Amino acid sequence: MSSALQTRGLVKRFGGFTATADVSLDIAGGARHALIGPNGAGKTTLVNLLTGFLAPTSGSVLLEGRDVTRMAQHVRVRRGLARTFQINQLFPGMTVLESVAMAVCERRGLGARWWRPLAAHADALGEAAGLLRQLGLMDEAHEPTAKLAYGRQRLLEIALALATRPRVLLLDEPAAGVPAGESRELFETIARLPREVTIVLIEHDMDLVFRFAERITVLVNGAVLAEDTPQSIARDARVREVYLGEAADD
Numbered sequence: 324m325s326s327a328l329q330t331r332g333l334v335k336r337f338g339g340f341t342a343t344a345d346v347s348l349d350i351a352g353g354a355r356h357a358l359i360g361p362n363g364a365g366k367t368t369l370v371n372l373l374t375g376f377l378a379p380t381s382g383s384v385l386l387e388g389r390d391v392t393r394m395a396q397h398v399r400v401r402r403g404l405a406r407t408f409q410i411n412q413l414f415p416g417m418t419v420l421e422s423v424a425m426a427v428c429e430r431r432g433l434g435a436r437w438w439r440p441l442a443a444h445a446d447a448l449g450e451a452a453g454l455l456r457q458l459g460l461m462d463e464a465h466e467p468t469a470k471l472a473y474g475r476q477r478l479l480e481i482a483l484a485l486a487t488r489p490r491v492l493l494l495d496e497p498a499a500g501v502p503a504g505e506s507r508e509l510f511e512t513i514a515r516l517p518r519e520v521t522i523v524l525i526e527h528d529m530d531l532v533f534r535f536a537e538r539i540t541v542l543v544n545g546a547v548l549a550e551d552t553p554q555s556i557a558r559d560a561r562v563r564e565v566y567l568g569e570a571a572d573d
């Protein structure tokens with residue numbers, strides 16, 4: 324299987340502090356890959372390096388084999404790398420369907436002309452409705468985004484990311500703040516996403532991670548401690564030590 328996303332010797336220093344220490348990842352196309360690690364392990368920094376929000380001190384990021392290290396975030400999105408983002412700041416007052424249709428228009432370069440008659444955007448609306456159906460959000464299509472339950476908002480964020488037609492989707496704690504019952508449903512929906520989309524998940528809830536991921540990378544102190552199947556990671560003495568230590572602190 325070819326690589327969807329790779330990093331080579333990625334390093335990020337903040338002054339004298341190394342937040343990302345020589346990280347080399349190779350995430351296969353279609354993978355369900357989780358990135359875990361205790362607080363402060365460098366997960367967010369790594370995601371920010373992957374998306375282009377931060378520039379690395381050294382090393383490189385490759386998307387489907389092409390070096391994107393120097394590319395801006397929006398260029399990476401166009402090349403097929405998406406992450407979820409907070410909707411409330413982006414589309415206040417819009418309905419669920421309008422928000423996703425807007426994101427589809429953005430991708431198609433119609434963003435500035437959104438306020439043309441809706442008929443001109445029938446295709447975008449159709450595509451947006453398809454995404455809502457895929458994520459089980461159709462019943463709330465005409466609800467204002469702010470009225471959605473928290474777990475449904477997270478699904479909408481995923482719909483917005485999918486509207487960019489990503490080949491790699493980074494999900495940074497998609498269940499954060501979502502009640503347990505809703506997070507299970509959220510993950511069932513994520514697990515049904517098509518295999519053309521490679522998914523990289525950053526998640527604290529180990530139960531969700533072990534149910535969803537087929538491979539897991541464990542970060543500690545900015546470096547990769549282990550990378551393996553969930554079964555092997557669960558048995559790995561070094562990983563257990565890190566997590567038991569963390570559990571004892573919580």
Ligand SMILES: Nc1ncnc2c1ncn2[C@@H]1O[C@H](COP(=O)(O)OP(=O)(O)OP(=O)(O)O)[C@@H](O)[C@H]1O
Pocket residue numbers: 337340341342360361362363364365366367368369
């Ligand atoms: N802009 C910054 N300047 C200085 N230090 C930073 C900066 N961003 C992150 N760090 C440090 O880098 C380390 C890794 O932080 P990061 O947020 O990437 O970890 P994390 O694994 O995402 O943690 P958490 O699970 O708590 O979100 C932390 O010690 C943090 O204080």
